[in-house]
Amino acid sequence: MSEIKYGLNLLVYTAAFSSDQVDLIAKVADMGYDGVEVPFNDLSILDPPATRKACEAAGVGMTACCVVMPGTSISSPDPAERQAGADWLRQLVDITAEMGGDTVAGPLYAPVGHHTGKWRTDDEWKWCVEGLAAGAEHAAKADILLAIEPLNRFETYMLNTAADAVKMVTEVGSGHLKVQFDTFHGNIEEKDTPAAIRATGQWLGHFHASESDRGLPGTGQVRWGEVFAALKEIDYSGWVTIESFATGILDLCAAACIWRPIYDTADGLAKQGLAFLKEGIAAA
Numbered sequence: 045m046s047e048i049k050y051g052l053n054l055l056v057y058t059a060a061f062s063s064d065q066v067d068l069i070a071k072v073a074d075m076g077y078d079g080v081e082v083p084f085n086d087l088s089i090l091d092p093p094a095t096r097k098a099c100e101a102a103g104v105g106m107t108a109c110c111v112v113m114p115g116t117s118i119s120s121p122d123p124a125e126r127q128a129g130a131d132w133l134r135q136l137v138d139i140t141a142e143m144g145g146d147t148v149a150g151p152l153y154a155p156v157g158h159h160t161g162k163w164r165t166d167d168e169w170k171w172c173v174e175g176l177a178a179g180a181e182h183a184a185k186a187d188i189l190l191a192i193e194p195l196n197r198f199e200t201y202m203l204n205t206a207a208d209a210v211k212m213v214t215e216v217g218s219g220h221l222k223v224q225f226d227t228f229h230g231n232i233e234e235k236d237t238p239a240a241i242r243a244t245g246q247w248l249g250h251f252h253a254s255e256s257d258r259g260l261p262g263t264g265q266v267r268w269g270e271v272f273a274a275l276k277e278i279d280y281s282g283w284v285t286i287e288s289f290a291t292g293i294l295d296l297c298a299a300a301c302i303w304r305p306i307y308d309t310a311d312g313l314a315k316q317g318l319a320f321l322k323e324g325i326a327a328a
Contacts (some may be wrong), residue, residue: 079105082143083108140278
């Protein structure tokens with residue numbers, strides 16, 4: 045298998061990453077991670093220079109995880125909102141580049157939790173393709189990768205499977221737009237998660253290692269051995285990032301529908317999860 049980089053999504057510690065949390069970067073680096081994934085929620089509180097400085101000092105890389113903010117959907121029927129969404133995508137790319145990162149990942153095509161009561165329309169699909177094409181063109185100038193994440197049906201109706209995401213990526217046709225696969229969502233929506241990873245193949249650009257209950261990887265129902273083997277089969281080289289959520293932050297837990305403890309401690313999840321991934325991928 046090509047060289048894997050291991051990342052930790054900082055949502056396990058905070059929902060509002062600002063200059064007050066940059067010390068998390070050194071902490072995560074000391075655990076043995078190759079990089080951090082910074083949550084891009086409220087962009088106004090981010091401190092790109094301090095984040096870049098902390099990553100460089102710790103010798104780690106950086107990716108961004110993003111969700112669509114209200115009023116910035118590229119799939120909206122409102123042309124003004126679609127334009128705001130295109131502007132927002134460019135801003136995500138610019139901030140990531142300023143931080144020294146290489147990837148902007150997440151459901152960049154529609155707000156999480158937004159439903160119309162029916163399946164996506166042809167127009168919504170077309171608007172997404174147009175918006176992502178413009179975003180990928182901007183990302184190419186900064187050598188940043190955009191990776192779109194299919195979510196389960198309870199969180200979106202736009203893209204639910206890796207095959208959906210591959211179809212959109214291939215229609216856009218840019219080397220700076222690929223698919224993000226998340227094993228939590230795959231465990232819900234895919235018929236066969238390892239097969240979906242293999243079918244994604246060359247279009248896989250980012251990978252979230254998330255357990256079936258969003259807890260400690262290796263303690264749930266995800267077929268990890270087969271997942272690791274599938275990554276090896278497609279010769280995946282990129283980030284394998286653990287995503288979970290800080291259980292003490294009420295707004296974050298409500299957004300992720302987490303109502304009970306899903307792991308013992310955040311530090312324990314980070315350390316044990318990394319050990320599990322490294323051992324499993326090495327053995328694949």
